[in-house]
Amino acid sequence: MTVAILSIGTELTRGEIVNTNAAWLAATLTGAGFEVASIEEVPDDIARIVETLRRLGALHRFVVCTGGLGPTTDDLTAAAAAQAVGVALARDDSSLLAIKRRVEARGGAMNRAQEKQADLPSGAEVLPNGDGTAPGFALGIGAAVAYFLPGVPREMKRMFDEQVLARIRPAATSTTQQIRLRTYGLGESVLGLKLDGVEEAFPGVVLGYRAHMPEVDVKVVAHGSTQSAARDLASRAAAEVRQRLGDAIYGDGDDDFPEVVGRAVRARGYRLALAESCTGGLITHLLTSYPASDYLIGAAVTYANSAKTRLLGVSEDTLRGHGAVSGEVAADMAEGARRLCEVDIALAVTGIAGPTGGTAEKPVGLVYWAVSHPGGTVVRDRVFPGDRREIQIRAAYAAMDLLRRVAMGHGTAA
Numbered sequence: 456m457t458v459a460i461l462s463i464g465t466e467l468t469r470g471e472i473v474n475t476n477a478a479w480l481a482a483t484l485t486g487a488g489f490e491v492a493s494i495e496e497v498p499d500d501i502a503r504i505v506e507t508l509r510r511l512g513a514l515h516r517f518v519v520c521t522g523g524l525g526p527t528t529d530d531l532t533a534a535a536a537a538q539a540v541g542v543a544l545a546r547d548d549s550s551l552l553a554i555k556r557r558v559e560a561r562g563g564a565m566n567r568a569q570e571k572q573a574d575l576p577s578g579a580e581v582l583p584n585g586d587g588t589a590p591g592f593a594l595g596i597g598a599a600v601a602y603f604l605p606g607v608p609r610e611m612k613r614m615f616d617e618q619v620l621a622r623i624r625p626a627a628t629s630t631t632q633q634i635r636l637r638t639y640g641l642g643e644s645v646l647g648l649k650l651d652g653v654e655e656a657f658p659g660v661v662l663g664y665r666a667h668m669p670e671v672d673v674k675v676v677a678h679g680s681t682q683s684a685a686r687d688l689a690s691r692a693a694a695e696v697r698q699r700l701g702d703a704i705y706g707d708g709d710d711d712f713p714e715v716v717g718r719a720v721r722a723r724g725y726r727l728a729l730a731e732s733c734t735g736g737l738i739t740h741l742l743t744s745y746p747a748s749d750y751l752i753g754a755a756v757t758y759a760n761s762a763k764t765r766l767l768g769v770s771e772d773t774l775r776g777h778g779a780v781s782g783e784v785a786a787d788m789a790e791g792a793r794r795l796c797e798v799d800i801a802l803a804v805t806g807i808a809g810p811t812g813g814t815a816e817k818p819v820g821l822v823y824w825a826v827s828h829p830g831g832t833v834v835r836d837r838v839f840p841g842d843r844r845e846i847q848i849r850a851a852y853a854a855m856d857l858l859r860r861v862a863m864g865h866g867t868a869a
Contacts, residue, residue: 456626457492458484459511463522463532464606465498476521476611487620488627488682499523504535512597517623522606524589526568532603536594537576545577550590557588582618586610632685634675634693637706639856643671649699657692668845669852670712713741716855719862721750728796729754730767730788730803733822737851753796767791780805782823782834789827800828804854808846820846824854826861833861
């Protein structure tokens with residue numbers, strides 16, 4: 456049972472934005488038991504959209520399309536879908552009323568451009584949009600049922616989960632099961648060596664790897680005679696992968712690293728403070744991308760030495776003797792943040808993110824990070840590769856990983 460994904464928008468084909476919708480849809484459909492056989496992008500060109508819809512409709516059982524349903528002149532998807540099946544556009548009164556109510560609820564007044572979003576192919580099934588003004592719709596094209604969704608990721612995801620997946624899930628006949636394991640701290644080559652022989656030990660299992668700096672996902676894909684057999688095989692193979700990789704696996708599925716770190720701190724009952732220099736608040740931003748008010752007490756970005764001294768109590772003698780980028784200063788920062796905020800645990804980071812400022816003794820990419828906790832203070836250091844942004848991301852993740860391990864009772868040796 457194959458599915459095609461079609462993303463519509465010139466901003467995609469020109470590379471102006473990254474197509475996260477297609478990646479999310481492919482992963483979700485695969486997890487639901489479908490085979491995603493095609494992922495395509497087309498610009499806002501009605502002839503190209505029509506041709507692509509007809510071609511994909513002839514080859515697949517389902518086509519999931521995103522983008523081009525908005526109010527502007529380059530939003531051509533509804534017109535192209537109508538042309539692809541030879542019907543006219545018709546104004547849907549219920550959609551028009553829903554658009555009017557949403558616009559007015561935001562303090563606006565309906566205009567002709569917004570009314571255009573209610574013009575849908577005649578005979579299409581309307582898919583209401585609970586988060587935005589543009590409705591989606593379903594339409595038979597060739598041998599396929601095509602589902603058209605807005606390009607706004609938040610709107611698209613909710614509509615797909617609540618409306619599209621509910622309609623198509625009974626048609627999933629795949630005998631494939633996938634388990635996605637999230638890892639940090641080991642490169643692809645090391646992961647591959649550690650997992651050597653897993654596929655041979657579990658016939659029908661294929662391992663896949665997806666690197667997205669600084670993480671790597673390990674995908675355990677199992678093929679069985681039935682869905683139940685595939686699920687059992689995937690579970691057994693995943694257990695073997697977990698045993699081999701240990702705590703390099705921080706989660707699975709949709710787990711996100713900062714969320715898992717926060718979860719570890721919260722589970723330990725710790726209150727946390729942060730002190731950042733070279734990462735410039737990035738760790739704070741990542742952790743507070745998820746609710747953190749129950750464990751994160753405060754954070755300080757102390758770039759200048761004077762700020763490290765005044766706010767965190769870092770000794771001027773330590774700064775003169777070892778320099779701002781040193782293990783001694785990282786430890787002082789963590790201990791100062793812990794003392795200042797009166798918390799159980801504190802994380803600090805200092806380093807040289809570049810592109811300038813490095814020396815032979817302290818090159819660009821050198822970072823020290825420290826965790827101060829009831830058992831003492833742990834300091835780590837590394838020279839990270841990459842440009843400024845990459846160094847900051849790598850440093851933030853390494854620091855959060857130490858925090859996670861300490862909160863879990865690992866890595867506490869000073």
